[in-house]
Amino acid sequence: MSNELTTQLQGFENHDFTVKDLESIEKFKEKGMIGLASLQDTDIHRMMQLYLDGKNYRQIATLLQKDKTTILFLSQKLDWPTMRKEYLEELIATLKDKVVESKLHDQEFLLHLSLAYRKKIGKNIDKYLKTDNAEFADKIDGKDISTYLKIADMLHNLSLSDLGNPKEKSLVSLNGMGEGVTITKTGANSVEITPKGPSAVSNKLKMFADLKREQEKIKESPQKVHDISIQEQTSNKESTENEE
Secondary structure (H helix, E strand, O other): OOHHHHHHHHHOOOOOOOHHHHHHHHHHHHOOOOOHHHOOHHHHHHHHHHHHOOOOHHHHHHHHOOOHHHHHHHHHHHOHHHHHHHHHHHHHHHHHHHHHHHHHHHHHHHHHHHHHHHHHHHHHHHHHHHHOOHHHHHOOOHHHHHHHHHHHHHHHHOOHHHHOOHHHOOOOOOOOOOOOEEEEEEEOOEEEEEEOOOOHHHHHHHHHHHHHHHHHHHHHHHHHHHHHHHHHHHHHHHHHHHHO
16 A cells, blocks of 8 residues: 555544545546546535435445546545534534424423313213213223323323423524534523534535636646647757757
8 A cells, every 4th residue: 555545544544435445536536537527516516415414425426326436536625524524513412402392392292182182081070970970981981091091101201300401401493504504502592503604515516616627727738738848859959950
């Protein structure tokens, strides 16, 4: 393994590049990154979204019918692993509050459901207790009682004591904020959301556009080098003739 590949592997040891991947990337660059210029911004955006969703490079290549080595090169060049790490960190920061909020909504639903069954069963119970008429007792459905008891048990298991201290939980909904923000808890029920500037995906797309421009410049440079070489040869020839 070359020293350059060893250095790269050390830099990406916590990411998802294998030695074989790095070798493929080096060969791709040596061959002039063929096929890169044909990619559009929409292709790159779709690749990154699939990557953030947890798809591996082979899956992305299969889904989009693109060359896997090209995708590996873009991931290394645009540093997708770091982008996903930041995305997951922000997701973790907001997930706990979302889970607490969801449990509270579930608890409210179970409470309403238990009240409905209690009311349905309670009518005949109240009438039986007031009149001692067995007909009202016979109207009480055992299945309704069983269902009510199960709901009550679920409701008690989902009590606030299992959720921890609600005063320490932030119940602010943060759905749809995207990955381009920094979220900081500032109080019991409040957070501060600071935009990072352009979103991570937008920054990567800009980097890709810059990369394509660099490649176009490289394609133009061989002709200029060739022209210079011809001029140098002509100059050297004339100098030799003069000396003779």
